[in-house]
Amino acid sequence: MKLDKPDYFLILVCIASALSGFAILWVSTYFELSLIVSLGLFILCGCLLFISLTLGIRHFFEVRLDNIFKIVQTPPKLEGKKLSDLFTEAEDYVDRISADKQEEIKALQSQENFRREFIGNLSHELKTPAFSIQGYIETLIAGAAEDLEMRDNFLERARRATDRMIQLLEDLDNLSSLENPQLAIEIRPFNLTELIQETFESLHWMTKEKNISLLLGGEYGPTMVNGDKKRISQVLVNLTKNSILYGTQDGQTNISLTAIEDFMLIEVKDNGIGIDPKHWHRLFERFYRVEQSRNRHEGGTGLGLAIVKHILELHGQTITMRSTVGEGSTFSFCLPKADKSITLSSKGVPIK
Numbered sequence: 001m002k003l004d005k006p007d008y009f010l011i012l013v014c015i016a017s018a019l020s021g022f023a024i025l026w027v028s029t030y031f032e033l034s035l036i037v038s039l040g041l042f043i044l045c046g047c048l049l050f051i052s053l054t055l056g057i058r059h060f061f062e063v064r065l066d067n068i069f070k071i072v073q074t075p076p077k078l079e080g081k082k083l084s085d086l087f088t089e090a091e092d093y094v095d096r097i098s099a100d101k102q103e104e105i106k107a108l109q110s111q112e113n114f115r116r117e118f119i120g121n122l123s124h125e126l127k128t129p130a131f132s133i134q135g136y137i138e139t140l141i142a143g144a145a146e147d148l149e150m151r152d153n154f155l156e157r158a159r160r161a162t163d164r165m166i167q168l169l170e171d172l173d174n175l176s177s178l179e180n181p182q183l184a185i186e187i188r189p190f191n192l193t194e195l196i197q198e199t200f201e202s203l204h205w206m207t208k209e210k211n212i213s214l215l216l217g218g219e220y221g222p223t224m225v226n227g228d229k230k231r232i233s234q235v236l237v238n239l240t241k242n243s244i245l246y247g248t249q250d251g252q253t254n255i256s257l258t259a260i261e262d263f264m265l266i267e268v269k270d271n272g273i274g275i276d277p278k279h280w281h282r283l284f285e286r287f288y289r290v291e292q293s294r295n296r297h298e299g300g301t302g303l304g305l306a307i308v309k310h311i312l313e314l315h316g317q318t319i320t321m322r323s324t325v326g327e328g329s330t331f332s333f334c335l336p337k338a339d340k341s342i343t344l345s346s347k348g349v350p351i352k
Contacts, residue, residue: 129161129165132157132158132161136154136155136158137158139154171301171303171307172303174307178307178310178311185314186229186230187226187228187315188226188227188228188229189225190224190225191222191223192223192225192257192264193257194222195229195232195236196236196257197216199233199236200216200240203237203244206244207244210244210251211249213252214240214252214253214255215252215254216255217254223257225335225336226337227335231315232335234307234311235311236266236268238304239268239331240268241304242331243270246290247271248271252270253269253270254267254269259337262337263334264334266335267331269330269331270328274325275321275325275329277323280321284309286303286306287303308331317333317335319331319332320332
C-alpha cells in the first residue's frame, strides 16, 4: 500500500518517541540522575508517545475509513468531520442499502406469489374438465353405453369438456405469444364494420339460449381503421362473448362506432348484470372471475380480458370499462383511422 506524507510523519514521530524513551532511560541510569529529574523525563517521553498514538488513531479513522467507504461506493467528505458524524453516515448508508434490499425482496415475493397463483389457477382449470371427462368415460364403461340416449348425452358432455380444455390451452398459448417482446403485429387498413358483422355471425349460436340481440350502432357504412385485423377480431370476439355470458334473458349487446378526430371509438355495451366496483381493479388479470361458478359452467377460461388488454397495448391503445350493477357494462377502446398517416413500429406502438 502506498504511504502518504502524513504516514511518513507519523512513523517518524513514533520512532523518535521510542528512541527518546530508551535514551532517557539510559541517561537516567548512566548518570544516576535524581528521581525527580528521571520522573520528569519519563513524563515527557509519555506525552510524546501519547501525542503520536493520538495522531495515528485519528489518521486511521479519517484516512483509512475513508478508503473503506470508497470501497462501498459512498465516499463521504471526512475533512473537518467528527468521528460521531462518520458513524452516523455509515448507519445512514446501511439503512439505505437495507431499504433497497427490502424493495427487491418484496418484488421477488410478489413474482413468486403471482407464479404460485397462476400455477394453482391453471391446475384447477385443467383438472375440472379432465375429471368430468374421466367421470363420463367410467360411467359409459360401467354399462351406461348400452343406453343410447344416455351414451349420446355423456359423449356430448365429454366433447364440451374437451372443447373447453382446447380453448384454455389455445388462450394460454395466445397470451404467451402476446407477452413475447419479439412479437410483431401486422398493421394494415381493414374494414371495421365488416369485421364486427363477421364477429356477430360467428357468435350467433351463443345468443339463442338467452335470446340476446347483437346490434351495430353509431357510424354506418364502411369504416376503415389501421390495425392487425386478426388480433382486433379476437378483441371483438372476447368482448362480445363476455357480454353474452353475463347478459340477461332477452337482453342485447350493442357495438357502437364513433369518430373522434383521427381515431374511431369502439364501445361494446350490454344491459346485463353489471360488475361491482370491487372487481374493477382485477378485471383484466389472468383467471380472475367475477362469478366463479357461473363462468366455469358456461365455458369461460378467465383469460379473455387479459388477452384483450395485451392486444390493445400492442396497438398502443388501452381498454377502459364502466359498469353499473343491475344495468350493464361498457368496454371501450380506440383505433386510428386508416385515412390518417399514422405509422406503427413492429410492436404496434405509434411512431411520432
